[in-house]
Amino acid sequence: MATTTPPQDQSRRGTGERAPGRLGNVIFKGISTTSGVMILVTLAAVAIFLLYRAWPALVANAEEFADVSFIEGNLWEWVAPLLFGTVLAAVIALVVAMPLSIGIALFISHYAPRRLAQLLGYIIDLLAAIPSVIFGLWGFQWLRPLVEPLFAWLSSNLGFIPLFADYTSPARNITTGGLVLAIMIVPIITATIREVFLQTPRLHEEASLALGSTRWEMIRQAVLPFGRSGIISAAMLGLGRALGETMAILIVLSPGYAINFFLLQAGQHNTIAANIALHFPESSGIAVDALIASGLILFAVTFGVNMLARWIINRRAEFSGAN
Amino acid sequence: MSKRIDVSDLNVYYGDFLAVEGVNMTIEARSVTALIGPSGCGKSTFLRTLNRMHEVIPGAYVKGKAVMDGKDLYAPHVDPVEVRRQIGMVFQRPNPFPTMSIADNVLAGVKLNNRRISRSDAADMVERSLTGANLWNEVKDRLDKPGSSLSGGQQQRLCIARAIAVQPEVLLMDEPCSALDPISTLAIEDLIHELKNDYTIVIVTHNMQQAARVSDRTGFFNIEGTGKPGHLIEMDDTTTMFSSPSQKATEDYISGRFG
Numbered sequence: 001m002a003t004t005t006p007p008q009d010q011s012r013r014g015t016g017e018r019a020p021g022r023l024g025n026v027i028f029k030g031i032s033t034t035s036g037v038m039i040l041v042t043l044a045a046v047a048i049f050l051l052y053r054a055w056p057a058l059v060a061n062a063e064e065f066a067d068v069s070f071i072e073g074n075l076w077e078w079v080a081p082l083l084f085g086t087v088l089a090a091v092i093a094l095v096v097a098m099p100l101s102i103g104i105a106l107f108i109s110h111y112a113p114r115r116l117a118q119l120l121g122y123i124i125d126l127l128a129a130i131p132s133v134i135f136g137l138w139g140f141q142w143l144r145p146l147v148e149p150l151f152a153w154l155s156s157n158l159g160f161i162p163l164f165a166d167y168t169s170p171a172r173n174i175t176t177g178g179l180v181l182a183i184m185i186v187p188i189i190t191a192t193i194r195e196v197f198l199q200t201p202r203l204h205e206e207a208s209l210a211l212g213s214t215r216w217e218m219i220r221q222a223v224l225p226f227g228r229s230g231i232i233s234a235a236m237l238g239l240g241r242a243l244g245e246t247m248a249i250l251i252v253l254s255p256g257y258a259i260n261f262f263l264l265q266a267g268q269h270n271t272i273a274a275n276i277a278l279h280f281p282e283s284s285g286i287a288v289d290a291l292i293a294s295g296l297i298l299f300a301v302t303f304g305v306n307m308l309a310r311w312i313i314n315r316r317a318e319f320s321g322a323n
Numbered sequence: 324m325s326k327r328i329d330v331s332d333l334n335v336y337y338g339d340f341l342a343v344e345g346v347n348m349t350i351e352a353r354s355v356t357a358l359i360g361p362s363g364c365g366k367s368t369f370l371r372t373l374n375r376m377h378e379v380i381p382g383a384y385v386k387g388k389a390v391m392d393g394k395d396l397y398a399p400h401v402d403p404v405e406v407r408r409q410i411g412m413v414f415q416r417p418n419p420f421p422t423m424s425i426a427d428n429v430l431a432g433v434k435l436n437n438r439r440i441s442r443s444d445a446a447d448m449v450e451r452s453l454t455g456a457n458l459w460n461e462v463k464d465r466l467d468k469p470g471s472s473l474s475g476g477q478q479q480r481l482c483i484a485r486a487i488a489v490q491p492e493v494l495l496m497d498e499p500c501s502a503l504d505p506i507s508t509l510a511i512e513d514l515i516h517e518l519k520n521d522y523t524i525v526i527v528t529h530n531m532q533q534a535a536r537v538s539d540r541t542g543f544f545n546i547e548g549t550g551k552p553g554h555l556i557e558m559d560d561t562t563t564m565f566s567s568p569s570q571k572a573t574e575d576y577i578s579g580r581f582g
Contacts, residue, residue, distance in 0.1 A: 114381070203418040207482070210376055211432035211489065212408030221431060225422035 047299070054293035057286060068287040070279050072257075079294050081257045085174065085269030086298065089249060090242035092178025092263070093185055097238055100182070101189040102231065108190075109197035110219060121194065128187035136251035139180030144171050144252065147179065151264050167264040172254035174269045180248045185238035192237060196230030197223055229313040236309035240302050249274040272298045325523040326392045326492040327352040328373060333387035334552075335368055335377060342368050344552035346387070348542060350493075355515060355524045357534035357561065360544030361576065365553025366527045367415075367497050369544070373525065374410035374495055375403035391492065408436070410493040411486035416502050417478035419470030419485070426466040428481055429453060432489040448488055456484035457514050476507020483514065487522070494518065496526040500533065512537050531577060535565050543573045 062074040071078045104124070108117045148171045155167030167173075200223045208218040224231075255270035255278065262268055270278075272294045280291055328350040335343040343365035350356050350373075358366040371377040372385050375396060389396045396406050411432075419428045429449045433440065440448070449466065453459040458480040462473070470481055479499060486494060496515075500508040515537045518524060528534050534541050542558035557570045568574050 201418070203414065203416060204420060206376065206379065206412075206414065207418040207420065207485075208431070209379055210374065210407055210412035210414075211435060211485070212404050212406075213435050214404050217435055221435070222420065225420070228422070 050292060050296040050299055053289060054296045055289075057289035057293040060286060060289075064286055065290065067285075068283075068290065071287070071290060075290060075293060078257070078290065079272075079297055081259050082270055082272045082275050082294060083297060083301070084259045086243055086271040086273070087301070088261075088269060089174055089178045089181055089253075089271055090239055092175060093181035093242040094235060094239050096179060096182035097186045097189055098235055101186050101193055101234070101238075104186070104190045105193035105197055106219060106223070108194050109200075110215070110223065121191075124187050124190050124194070128191060131247075132184060132245055133247040133251070135180055135184045136248035139176065139183075139248060139252045140172075143180060143183075144176055147171055147176060151175070155264055163261055163263050165262060165264070168266055170254075170266065171264070172252060172266045173264050174253065175263045177249050177253040177269075177271075180252050181242045181245055184245065184248060185241050188241060189234045189238040192234035193227065193231055196227040196234070200226045232309055232312055236306055239305055243271075243298065243302055243305070244273050245271075246273040246277045250277050325352045325521060327523065328396075328493065329388075329390045330373075331388045331390070333369070333372065333385060333389060335365065335372055336384050336386070337380065338382035341552040343372075343544075344554055346555045348555060348558060350523060350525055351540065352523045353519060353521070354539040355519050355526060355537050357538030357541045358525065358527045358544060359529075359531055359534050359541060359576070360553070360556075361546065362529075363549070363553075364544040364546040366542075366544040368553070369555075370495050370497055370525060370527050371412075373493070374412055375406045376412060378403065408432075408489060409491055410495060411489065411491035413479070413482050413486055413494065413496045413499045415498045417475055417482055419473070419478050419481050421469060421471045423470060424467045425453075425462050425470050425473070425481060428470040429484050429488050431485055436489070452484040452488040453481075455487050455518070456480045457510060457517075458484055474507070476503050476510055479503060479507065479511060480514065483511075483518075487518070491522070493523040493525065496524065498527050498529060501529060508533070531565075535561060541565070543568070543570070543576060545572050545576070 057075055060075065062077075065071040065074065065078070104120070108120050108124075112120060148169055151167045151171050151173075152169070154164045158164045159166070204222040204226065205218055208221040213221055249271050253270060253274065254266040255275070256267040257270065258268045260268060276291045276295060279287070283291060328348075330346055330348040330350070333343070333346040334341060335346075346369060358370060360366045368377065373389060373396075377383050377385060385397060387397070391409070395401070419425075420431060423431065426445075426449045429452050430440075430445055433445075433448060450459060450463075453462060458477060461477060462468075462481075465472075470478065473481060479502075483494075483499075500511050503511065512533065515524060515526065519539075526534075526537065538561045540558065541561045541564040543556045543564065544553050545556045546553045556572050557564070557568060559568070564573065565577060568577065574580075
C-alpha cells in the first residue's frame with residue numbers, strides 16, 4: 001500500500017499539532033532528561049558498588065581479618081581511628097581555611113582596587129587548578145621545615161595543653177597535614193565566597209552606608225548576612241574536598257591508628273582516603289573489601305555533611321533574601 | 324532637630340566627567356524641597372552629594388560647599404560616616420535588609436552607633452519609628468517576620484522608619500514612589516506631609532504632580548545634551564514654579580513640552 005501524504009488541511013494549521021521546531025524540542029528534552037537521570041544513576045551505581053563490595057567486610061568478624069596485616073580487631077575497631085583522623089584533619093583544615101578565605105574574598109570583593117582584585121581572582125582560580133600531589137610535595141618539602149620551629153615553640157611553651165603536648169620532629173603530624181589541606185581548599189572556598197559577596201545587591205550596601213555605617217559595619221550588616229548560605233555552601237565544598245583528599249595526606253602524614261588529640265605528634269592519625277591509597281596496591285580478598293567498606297563510610301560521612309549543610313541553609317531560608 | 328543646608332558652587336564629578344555644575348541652593352528647614360527635571364539631568368546625583376553617598380561610587384567626587392548648621396559637609400576633617408548619620412536617605416527601590424526581621428530593620432541604624440539599648444527602649448523605638456512611618460498598625464503583630472515579606476509600599480515605609488529611627492536632621496528621598504502603585508504612593512505622600520513637621524526633606528521625583536502636591540519649594544534641573552553637565556535652572560516656591568516660572572525651559576518642562 002502506497003503511503004501518500006494527505007493534503008494539508010488548512011483549518012488545522014496553527015493549532016500547534018505540527019509546530020515548527022517540534023523535533024528540536026523533543027531532542028533537547030530527551031538530552032536534558034537523560035543527563036538528569038544519569039546523575040541519579042551514577043550516584044546509585046557508586047552506592048550500590050560500595051555496598052556490594054563492602055558487604056563481606058561489614059559482616060565479617062575479627063577472626064576473618066586475622067590474615068590482614070593492617071587490621072587489628074574487627075572492622076569497626078579499625079575504621080574508627082581512620083574516620084577520626086579524617087574528620088580531624090578536615091576540621092583543622094576548615095578552621096584554618098575559613099577565616100582566611102572569607103578575608104581574601106572580602107578583600108577581593110570590597111577592598112582591593114579593581115585591577116588588583118581581578119589579578120587576585122585570577123590567581124585564586126589558578127591555585128584551585130593545582131593537582132593535590134603538588135600540594136603534597138610542597139607541603140612536605142617546604143611547609144614542613146617552616147612550621148617545625150613553630151611547633152617546637154608551641155610544644156615547649158604551651159605543652160601543658162594536651163593539644164600541643166610532646167612535639168616530635170619531623171612534623172609529619174596531623175596539623176601539618178591539616179595545614180596543607182587548608183591551603184588546598186582555600187582557593188575553592190575563596191572563589192565560591194567571592195562570587196556570593198559580589199552578588200550582594202548594591203541596594204542593600206547603600207542602605208547600610210546611608211544609615212551611617214563604616215565599610216566594615218556595612219559588610220557585617222549587608223554583605224555577610226546576605227552571603228551566609230553561600231559561606232556555608234563553600235565551607236561544605238571545602239570540607240568535602242578535605243575529607244576525600246588523598247595524595248597530600250599520604251605524602252605529608254606519618255600514619256598511625258590512634259584516637260587522640262595530640263595534634264603535634266607524628267604517627268598518631270591517618271585518614272580513610274590516604275589509608276586506602278596506601279594499602280590498596282598490595283591487598284587482596286577480604287582486605288580489599290575492608291578498604292572498600294572504609295570508602296563506603298567516607299561516602300556516608302560526606303553525604304551526611306552535605307545534608308547537614310542543606311539543613312542549616314534551609315532553616316533560615318525565609319530570611320535569605322532569595323524571596 | 325531639622326536643619327537647613329546651603330549649597331554653593333557645587334560641582335559633581337564622576338572621574339573626569341562633570342555631571343552637575345555650579346549648583347547654588349538653599350534647602351529650608353522643616354520644609355519639603357522637590358527636585359524635578361528630565362532623566363539624566365543630575366538631580367539624583369546632586370541629591371546623593373548632600374549626604375556624601377555620591378562618593379561611594381569609585382572615582383566620584385565633589386567640589387564646592389554644602390553647609391549644614393554652619394559646618395561644611397565637605398570640609399577635610401569631616402567623616403562621611405558622620406554626615407550620613409545626620410542626613411538619612413530613602414532610595415528609589417525599597418531596600419529593607421532581607422536577612423533581618425521588621426523590628427531589626429528599624430533598629431539597624433541605631434545599632435550601628437554601638438549603643439547597647441535595653442529591650443524595652445528598643446521596643447519603644449521600633450513602635451515610635453513605625454508609627455512615624457504610618458506602618459505600625461499594619462505590622463505590629465509580625466515584627467519578627469522578615470522585612471521582605473511586606474508589600475512594596477510597606478517596605479518603602481519600613482525604609483523610612485529605619486531612616487527616621489536614628490533621628491536625622493535631614494531626610495533625602497530619591498524617587499521614593501517610582502516603584503510603587505498609586506495607593507502606596509498616596510500613603511508615602513501623606514507621610515511626607517507629616518514628616519516635614521520634624522524633618523527637612525529633599526525629594527527627587529519624576530512625577531510633577533507629586534512635586535506640586537508634596538513640596539514647598541521646587542528646583543528644576545536641566546541638561547543641554549548628553550555628555551554635558553546638568554544645571555539647576557531655577558528654584559522657587561512650588562506654587563510659583565508651577566504657575567509662573569521665570570525660565571522658559573522650566574515652563575516647557577512643566578507644561579509637558581519636553582522631558
